[in-house]
Amino acid sequence: AQTVTQSQPEMSVQEAETVTLSCTYDTSESDYYLFWYKQPPSRQMILVIRQEAYKQQNATENRFSVNFQKAAKSFSLKISDSQLGDAAMYFCAYRPGVGQLTFGSGTQLTVLP
C-alpha cells in the first residue's frame, strides 16, 4: 500500500517570506501523480499544484512551486512571498497511474503579519 508522510504538523512563516512544506511517499510504481491541496478555514479542498512523475521539470503555479525528487520519493511545496490568504491546512496526495488518491496527514500553515 502506498503511504504519504507529512512530517511537519504545523509550520509558520512571516508574511512576504518563503516557506517549504515537506512530503515523502512510498511506492513501487513508476507511473504516478502527486498533488498539493489547500484547505482554508472554509474547509473547501482546493488544488494548488500537480506533478506527473514522468516529467522531470518541477511544476510551478505563480508563487507555488514544487521540488520533486523522484529517486528520494520527495515532493516538497515552496510558497514564495507568503500572503495572509495562504494560511491553511496543506495536504500532499499521491495517486498511481491506476488507482486511488492517498492523502498525507496535513501541515497547518500559519502566516504571521
Added chain:
Amino acid sequence: DADVTQTPRNRITKTGKRIMLECSQTKGHDRMYWYRQDPGLGLRLIYYSFDVKDINKGEISDGYSVSRQAQAKFSLSLESAIPNQTALYFCATSDESGRGAYEQYFGPGTRLTVT
C-alpha cells in the same frame, strides 16, 4: 453555482440513528468518491464509483454504504451511526476519459456529529 454540492452542510445526530449524506454534481464526471477527514489523519477514502453500476469499497468502508442513483448523484449512508463516525465528510468527482493527472473536484464538506 457550485459544481459539486453536498447536503446537509452540518448535521448532529444520535447514536443508532440512520443518516444519509447526499452529493450532486453538474460537472458531468463519471467518477465519484466519498472521503472522511479526521484531525491528524488527512482524508481517507470510504467508497468510490466509476459509474452507476460500478461501486467499490475504499480504505474504510465498514459501517457505511453508498448508492449511485444517477451519474450526477452519489449518497453515503450510515445505517446505525456511532460516535467515532463524527468527522468531516467530503464528496469528490473526477473525469478520467483521457490521459493525464486526474484532478478531483471536492464538494464543500458535511460536518457530522454523532452524540
